[in-house]
Amino acid sequence: MACLPFLGILMSSRTRGSLFLVTFCCLLLHVTGSRTDPLEVNALQEIKRSLIDPMRNLSNWEKGDPCTSNWTGIICFRRSHEDGHFHVQELQLMRLNLSGELAPEVGQLLYLEILDVMWNNLTGRIPFEIGRISSLKLLLLNGNKFTGSLPPELGNLQKLNRLQVDENNITGSVPSSFGNLRSIKHLHFNNNTISGEIPVELSTLPRLAHLILDNNNLTGTLLPELARLPNLTILQLDNNNFEGSEIPEAYGNFPRLVKLSLRNCRLQGSIPDFSRIKNLSYLDLSWNNLTGTLPESKLSDNMTTIELSHNHLTGSIPQSFSELGSLQLLSLENNNLSGSVPTEIWQNKSFENSKLQVDLRNNNFSDATGNLITPDNVTLYLRGNPICKSPSIPFDKQFLKNVCGKKKQTPINSNTPCSNMSCPFENVQVSPGICLCKAPLSIDYRLKSPSFFFFTPHIENQFIEYITTSLKLETHQVTIDRLIDDNRLRPRLYLKLVPKEEIKFSKTEVIRIRNWFTSWSFSGNDFFGPYELLDFPLQGPYADLITKKSVISTAGWVMIVAGSTVTATVISVTATLLFIKKRHEKSHTLTKKRFSRTISREIEGVKKFSFVELSDATNGFDRSTLIGKGSYGKVYKGILQNKTEVAIKRGEETSMQSEKEFLNEIDLLSRLHHRNLVSLIGYSSENGEQMLVYEYMPNGNVRDWLSANAMETLSFSRRSHVALGSAKGILYLHNEANPPVIHRDIKTSNILLDCKLRAKVADFGLSRLAPAFGDGDGEHAHVSTVVRGTPGYLDPEYFMTQKLTVKSDVYSFGVVLLELLTGMHPFFEGTHIIREVRMANECGTVVSVVDSRMGQCSPNKVKKLAELALWCCEDRPETRPSMSKVVKELEGICQSVREPDMFSEKTKLLCTKTSSSSSPVPSPLSLLPGSDLDSGFFHPVKPR
Numbered sequence: 001m002a003c004l005p006f007l008g009i010l011m012s013s014r015t016r017g018s019l020f021l022v023t024f025c026c027l028l029l030h031v032t033g034s035r036t037d038p039l040e041v042n043a044l045q046e047i048k049r050s051l052i053d054p055m056r057n058l059s060n061w062e063k064g065d066p067c068t069s070n071w072t073g074i075i076c077f078r079r080s081h082e083d084g085h086f087h088v089q090e091l092q093l094m095r096l097n098l099s100g101e102l103a104p105e106v107g108q109l110l111y112l113e114i115l116d117v118m119w120n121n122l123t124g125r126i127p128f129e130i131g132r133i134s135s136l137k138l139l140l141l142n143g144n145k146f147t148g149s150l151p152p153e154l155g156n157l158q159k160l161n162r163l164q165v166d167e168n169n170i171t172g173s174v175p176s177s178f179g180n181l182r183s184i185k186h187l188h189f190n191n192n193t194i195s196g197e198i199p200v201e202l203s204t205l206p207r208l209a210h211l212i213l214d215n216n217n218l219t220g221t222l223l224p225e226l227a228r229l230p231n232l233t234i235l236q237l238d239n240n241n242f243e244g245s246e247i248p249e250a251y252g253n254f255p256r257l258v259k260l261s262l263r264n265c266r267l268q269g270s271i272p273d274f275s276r277i278k279n280l281s282y283l284d285l286s287w288n289n290l291t292g293t294l295p296e297s298k299l300s301d302n303m304t305t306i307e308l309s310h311n312h313l314t315g316s317i318p319q320s321f322s323e324l325g326s327l328q329l330l331s332l333e334n335n336n337l338s339g340s341v342p343t344e345i346w347q348n349k350s351f352e353n354s355k356l357q358v359d360l361r362n363n364n365f366s367d368a369t370g371n372l373i374t375p376d377n378v379t380l381y382l383r384g385n386p387i388c389k390s391p392s393i394p395f396d397k398q399f400l401k402n403v404c405g406k407k408k409q410t411p412i413n414s415n416t417p418c419s420n421m422s423c424p425f426e427n428v429q430v431s432p433g434i435c436l437c438k439a440p441l442s443i444d445y446r447l448k449s450p451s452f453f454f455f456t457p458h459i460e461n462q463f464i465e466y467i468t469t470s471l472k473l474e475t476h477q478v479t480i481d482r483l484i485d486d487n488r489l490r491p492r493l494y495l496k497l498v499p500k501e502e503i504k505f506s507k508t509e510v511i512r513i514r515n516w517f518t519s520w521s522f523s524g525n526d527f528f529g530p531y532e533l534l535d536f537p538l539q540g541p542y543a544d545l546i547t548k549k550s551v552i553s554t555a556g557w558v559m560i561v562a563g564s565t566v567t568a569t570v571i572s573v574t575a576t577l578l579f580i581k582k583r584h585e586k587s588h589t590l591t592k593k594r595f596s597r598t599i600s601r602e603i604e605g606v607k608k609f610s611f612v613e614l615s616d617a618t619n620g621f622d623r624s625t626l627i628g629k630g631s632y633g634k635v636y637k638g639i640l641q642n643k644t645e646v647a648i649k650r651g652e653e654t655s656m657q658s659e660k661e662f663l664n665e666i667d668l669l670s671r672l673h674h675r676n677l678v679s680l681i682g683y684s685s686e687n688g689e690q691m692l693v694y695e696y697m698p699n700g701n702v703r704d705w706l707s708a709n710a711m712e713t714l715s716f717s718r719r720s721h722v723a724l725g726s727a728k729g730i731l732y733l734h735n736e737a738n739p740p741v742i743h744r745d746i747k748t749s750n751i752l753l754d755c756k757l758r759a760k761v762a763d764f765g766l767s768r769l770a771p772a773f774g775d776g777d778g779e780h781a782h783v784s785t786v787v788r789g790t791p792g793y794l795d796p797e798y799f800m801t802q803k804l805t806v807k808s809d810v811y812s813f814g815v816v817l818l819e820l821l822t823g824m825h826p827f828f829e830g831t832h833i834i835r836e837v838r839m840a841n842e843c844g845t846v847v848s849v850v851d852s853r854m855g856q857c858s859p860n861k862v863k864k865l866a867e868l869a870l871w872c873c874e875d876r877p878e879t880r881p882s883m884s885k886v887v888k889e890l891e892g893i894c895q896s897v898r899e900p901d902m903f904s905e906k907t908k909l910l911c912t913k914t915s916s917s918s919s920p921v922p923s924p925l926s927l928l929p930g931s932d933l934d935s936g937f938f939h940p941v942k943p944r
């Protein structure tokens with residue numbers, strides 16, 4: 001027994017030696033006798049006996065012992081129980097072409113936490129004996145042909161978090177005993193033939209987040225009590241038969257609801273007032289018999305989808321519908337609505353990254369409040385309204401055909417394929433125009449209940465960010481290979497995960513990633529909703545992981561560490577420990593020292609905040625204080641008790657590091673001080689949250705100032721000084737910071753402007769220490785590490801070789817200079833800014849690509865700046881200038897253009913207010929147009 005705690009330490013070590021020794025230790029224990037509980041062995045044998053397994057996937061369930069041999073799909077606890085036996089922890093049999101029945105003996109696996117038989121062809125009833133497995137957390141039976149009703153015994157499962165029986169042939173009603181599932185968060189029963197009423201007992205479930213019962217045969221009235229569910233975010237009941245029921249007024253009181261979908265439920269009566277539900281994003285009440293008018297009060301700013309078509313609604317469209325900044329779909333077709341078409345819904349709005357569909361067909365709209373010509377990203381349908389025949393409106397013919405004609409099919413996005421380079425695996429497009437030969441992992445994935453309507457590029461970016469941060473992969477490692485979004489209700493995505501440095505993933509990585517998906521260690525977020533894992537095939541170089549029947553069981557196998565008092569074991573473990581300890585000492589002395597130092601002292605120069613202080617500063621992290629979102633998490637504007645304005649980066653659960661790593665990072669950040677760097681004021685690591693507190697930058701980021709919709713612009717001389725300032729900040733990181741730092745994510749959205757429009761470089765989240773220039777050969781020293789950064793700014797050399805040098809920052813900075821010069825995005829209309837400017841420069845027409853908003857500027861200086869930028873963007877790192885050279889050149893350019901000291905009225909206001917005002921001032925960023933969300937921080941929040 002004495003060896004147990006030490007073995008825990010061994011497990012956390014990643015050295016190959018220790019893994020080997022653990023295995024060795026386990027083999028020893030195996031020899032000395034711990035085996036799987038005989039009752040469980042028997043249960044597994046019975047389970048196998050009643051299954052039909054045409055592909056012989058379970059053929060190895062015969063020899064040896066389930067926990068200590070490699071039985072497919074069986075994961076056991078790491079150590080034997082005090083009863084001396086191993087116990088089965090997970091049974092993972094997803095998509096193995098199994099049919100037959102699930103034997104009642106499954107109820108004898110009393111220690112089971114995950115029971116997963118998704119996407120097979122199992123028939124028969126769901127064994128009520130499962131109700132005995134009190135440790136069960138995930139019960140995943142979806143995608144089979146189970147019949148019979150839901151066993152009431154399942155209501156005994158006090159630890160159950162997720163119950164998925166969707167897409168089966170279940171009949172009967174939902175047992176009222178399910179009201180006892182104290183831990184349940186996810187009830188997914190869609191696509192069965194469940195009948196009867198929803199039991200009122202469900203309305204007391206304290207943790208329920210998703211109640212998904214669509215496509216069944218439910219009847220009765222909609223329960224007002226459900227509105228009391230304190231944590232419900234999704235209620236989806238489409239395609240049931242609540243004949244004669246009304247939508248209870250109480251449904252306006254759901255505290256946390258994000259999505260309400262009651263499509264085709266035979267509902268009548270009027271639409272309640274949903275304006276009090278703060279987070280509501282998705283409302284689908286279509287195909288009912290609803291009457292009355294549209295509610296006047298303004299719905300949540302988060303609304304993406306309002307689908308009220310095919311009802312009997314009357315009256316006109318309320319003014320408040322024009323104020324919904326995140327809207328993607330407003331569908332009111334086939335109602336009796338009248339009045340004017342409110343063109344304010346799309347006028348004066350930016351749809352740069354989004355889309356909007358307004359469907360008003362077959363109503364009685366007779367005129368419009370303004371111009372019916374819509375921007376490119378807005379689609380309007382008006383067919384079947386008197387307005388289409390109105391002679392008073394001067395439509396042109398083409399317009400009339402588009403808007404009043406037949407509905408157009410919106411094209412489904414598709415990836416441009418990579419060329420047929422020879423590659424033993426697959427040419428994967430990892431970034432526009434860049435294909436690499438890799439062995440990707442393919443995942444068939446479906447969003448079960450998303451809260452948006454269009455999967456736009458903007459949402460695609462958010463989605464990739466969400467997957468990569470959760471999985472701790474790099475942005476370039478995840479691509480959406482195919483998107484099938486035909487009915488827009490449950491979009492299906494084929495994901496490809498690409499190994500970062502190697503051609504293929506290591507076995508440990510495959511196991512980590514696969515387990516992450518199959519154990520639902522994260523359960524989706526409110527916006528993307530819960531996910532369905534349809535398949536995770538292991539093909540190509542990973543196929544042997546299947547044929548050897550070890551992919552899943554290996555996880556269990558490696559983790560099996562037994563406790564036993566046999567002397568031989570103790571001796572072997574002692575020997576092991578000595579060995580391991582030595583290795584540890586050697587490789588980790590340095591880090592350990594640093595950790596203990598950072599933990600034992602306060603970090604100099606930064607303040608440690610309590611959670612409460614930061615919560616108070618942001619009004620409890622109120623939405624109104626949200627100013628942006630980055631890869632790390634959300635960014636809030638806070639006002640500390642001493643009235644200082646600050647920006648608070650609040651790490652998301654998925655981006656959290658260990659306390660040590662976090663303090664280490666702060667230790668690094670706290671040592672970086674320069675007038676052109678955004679400075680860290682403090683941090684908080686309390687209450688299970690990690691937050692960074694930075695100085696607040698009232699003038700937002702440079703990208704927004706350059707945007708086509710910016711209300712004010714920066715003059716040429718201002719831009720030159722912004723360039724010079726940020727170059728100095730980067731130079732400091734490269735040459736003066738000790739140890740040197742490579743930024744790795746230089747881009748215009750990471751360059752912020754203070755109240756005097758001075759540039760400061762932000763977001764060192766991706767920073768890594770630069771190689772010490774003493775060792776290696778000067779500039780050519782590199783850190784070989786994973787590719788990070790933002791497409792469009794990424795040094796191609798770094799991308800291809802993964803060798804990071806200071807010259808990668810120089811390249812990105814060159815792109816920043818080009819943006820300052822032209823006002824364009826790095827990527828536009830299928831080309832890249834570097835190519836455009838280079839061509840113009842070669843033709844001697846560089847002045848033609850310069851941002852015309854800057855007014856008059858000296859052609860000589862423009863040319864100099866363009867040439868400097870192109871020099872920075874040279875393909876070969878050796879030929880690019882160093883940052884100190886860049887600073888010198890920019891100083892030359894700025895010399896005769898005096899730093900402008902005239903501020904506009906707006907910026908003057910910002911500088912004075914910052915120091916005195918105490919009430920939360922509306923963020924000045926709201927004056928600026930939004931930009932993409934995937935970048936640094938301090939962004940105005942863009943409607944999703």
Ligand SMILES: *[C@@H]1O[C@H](CO)[C@@H](O)[C@H](O)[C@H]1NC(C)=O
Pocket residue numbers: 064068069070548549550
């Ligand atoms: C587990 O499977 C691997 C690969 O087939 C095999 O080499 C190994 O001997 C097996 N281990 C046991 C204990 O059966």
Ligand SMILES: *[C@@H]1O[C@H](CO)[C@@H](O)[C@H](O)[C@H]1NC(C)=O
Pocket residue numbers: 095096097098119120121
């Ligand atoms: C289930 O059976 C049907 C035919 O009855 C077959 O087409 C399908 O591929 C099977 N699915 C699985 C996962 O075995």
Ligand SMILES: *[C@@H]1O[C@H](CO)[C@@H](O)[C@H](O)[C@H]1NC(C)=O
Pocket residue numbers: 145147168169
């Ligand atoms: C299951 O339900 C589907 C669709 O509701 C039906 O086509 C199929 O025949 C049913 N299968 C069984 C075995 O009841």
Ligand SMILES: *[C@@H]1O[C@H](CO)[C@@H](O)[C@H](O)[C@H]1NC(C)=O
Pocket residue numbers: 167191215239490
């Ligand atoms: C569920 O049932 C509906 C209606 O029959 C059908 O359109 C849908 O494709 C089914 N599957 C899912 C996953 O929603």
Ligand SMILES: *[C@@H]1O[C@H](CO)[C@@H](O)[C@H](O)[C@H]1NC(C)=O
Pocket residue numbers: 193195217219
């Ligand atoms: C749905 O329930 C009704 C009775 O409420 C019944 O008549 C009908 O057959 C059921 N439909 C199915 C597909 O089971």
